[in-house]
Amino acid sequence: MEKRPFVTLEQLKEITKTYPTPFHLYDERGIRENARRLKEAFAWNPGFKEYFAVKATPNPFILKILREEGCGTDCSSMTELMMSDACGLKGREIMFSSNDTPLEEFQFAHDLGAIINLDDFTHISCLEETIGKIPETICCRFNPGGVFQISNDIMDNPGDSKYGMTEDQMTEAFRILKDKGARRFGIHSFLVSNTVTNDYYPMLAKILFELAVRLREKTGADIRFINLSGGIGVPYRPDQKANDIMVIGEGVRKAYEEVLVPAGMGDVTLFTELGRFMLAPYGCLVTKAIHEKHIYKEYIGVDACAVNLMRPAVYGAYHHITVAGKEDDPCDHTYDVVGSLCENCDKFAVDRQLPAIDKGDLLVIHDTGAHGFSMGYNYNGKLRSAELLLKEDGSVELIRRAETPKDYFATFDFCKVMEPYG
Numbered sequence: 434m435e436k437r438p439f440v441t442l443e444q445l446k447e448i449t450k451t452y453p454t455p456f457h458l459y460d461e462r463g464i465r466e467n468a469r470r471l472k473e474a475f476a477w478n479p480g481f482k483e484y485f486a487v488k489a490t491p492n493p494f495i496l497k498i499l500r501e502e503g504c505g506t507d508c509s510s511m512t513e514l515m516m517s518d519a520c521g522l523k524g525r526e527i528m529f530s531s532n533d534t535p536l537e538e539f540q541f542a543h544d545l546g547a548i549i550n551l552d553d554f555t556h557i558s559c560l561e562e563t564i565g566k567i568p569e570t571i572c573c574r575f576n577p578g579g580v581f582q583i584s585n586d587i588m589d590n591p592g593d594s595k596y597g598m599t600e601d602q603m604t605e606a607f608r609i610l611k612d613k614g615a616r617r618f619g620i621h622s623f624l625v626s627n628t629v630t631n632d633y634y635p636m637l638a639k640i641l642f643e644l645a646v647r648l649r650e651k652t653g654a655d656i657r658f659i660n661l662s663g664g665i666g667v668p669y670r671p672d673q674k675a676n677d678i679m680v681i682g683e684g685v686r687k688a689y690e691e692v693l694v695p696a697g698m699g700d701v702t703l704f705t706e707l708g709r710f711m712l713a714p715y716g717c718l719v720t721k722a723i724h725e726k727h728i729y730k731e732y733i734g735v736d737a738c739a740v741n742l743m744r745p746a747v748y749g750a751y752h753h754i755t756v757a758g759k760e761d762d763p764c765d766h767t768y769d770v771v772g773s774l775c776e777n778c779d780k781f782a783v784d785r786q787l788p789a790i791d792k793g794d795l796l797v798i799h800d801t802g803a804h805g806f807s808m809g810y811n812y813n814g815k816l817r818s819a820e821l822l823l824k825e826d827g828s829v830e831l832i833r834r835a836e837t838p839k840d841y842f843a844t845f846d847f848c849k850v851m852e853p854y855g
């Protein structure tokens with residue numbers, strides 16, 4: 434499918450009068466419409482809730498929009514918990530799915546009344562010693578081991594991943610937790626990320642539903658919810674077909690009817706914990722072409738770099754690029770689009786077919802709404818960009834200002850030395 438940005442050159446020209454490039458821009462309308470589709474796809478399951486994976490886009494304005502659409506948050510660190518609390522999310526609107534968890538984070542999650550998802554069997558005693566008891570509602574993360582294969586090109590190795598518990602450990606955990614006072618149980622698992630197929634969630638659901646039936650039989654635990662977690666992907670490439678969330682919801686419903694309902698477990702609530710699917714397509718990185726360079730290849734140098742979006746540099750990930758205003762020009766040039774880091778991996782695109790790019794052109798790097806800004810860093814002394822929200826009425830709001838040198842120097846004891854530089 435052809436990929437078009439959600440902003441036009443005219444809008445970008447207007448925005449860049451106030452906010453210099455580079456910046457991440459989010460599309461409120463797209464975020465809301467997508468969140469509503471997800472809700473509709475699982476409307477057959479009373480109590481269904483999406484817990485947005487905060488790590489994908491940790492911005493309070495985004496969390497508030499999603500909360501208005503009925504979403505909670507999924508947190509994995511102290512600051513993500515703090516942000517959820519500050520955004521008004523309460524108690525069971527927060528899921529704490531962490532691993533290698535610092536004890537003080539168990540305590541804080543418990544203080545907030547969040548649902549705690551235990552990544553490991555040994556965390557039962559850690560949690561109990563830390564908060565002085567076992568919460569009445571508790572979730573455990575499952576790792577089936579082995580290889581999980583959806584199709585020829587979509588697979589992963591849960592057996593090599595550090596997360597979750599074996600089935601024997603899950604069984605033992607549920608028995609112990611029940612003895613210690615847990616009353617309501619949840620099951621969680623995350624097997625493959627960024628799946629562009631409608632089959633992942635239904636396959637995962639079947640595995641977890643069958644596990645739930647076995648766990649209930651063996652332990653008598655009252656399983657209240659099953660969290661399908663993240664992993665539904667987005668089509669980063671124009672030749673990929675987007676997932677159809679309605680088909681996915683229907684596939685999960687079928688597995689539910691086949692496995693849970695006959696087992697007398699037709700009252701189990703489903704949760705999701707999506708990040709990428711909720712936000713990636715509804716954010717873009719806007720950057721300006723500031724140099725062109727002709728050596729053994731043709732380079733376009735832009736004012737963003739890998740610190741603003743590290744996925745291409747670290748995973749070789751594809752992000753589509755549109756030259757604003759040249760949407761319909763022929764892609765008859767081959768460029769490497771690069772940033773200014775002293776690292777040769779700092780390339781947003783390699784050998785990409787694009788229209789002729791002139792200095793000053795605005796480039797829209799697509800699908801950066803999740804795992805974009807949030808994975809940013811300060812290498813080479815580069816500063817984090819601003820985040821802007823394109824609101825439904827067409828106006829633009831600054832939802833995070835760009836860092837300044839003062840932010841970068843703020844953690845030095847000799848901050849005073851840097852004072853002349855503000």
Ligand SMILES: *Cc1c(COP(=O)(O)O)cnc(C)c1O
Pocket residue numbers: 486488489507509530623626627662663664665706707708709710803
């Ligand atoms: C990262 C993560 C998610 C979200 O994953 P996406 O691929 O962005 O959907 C959900 N749950 C947990 C525990 C995660 O670590």
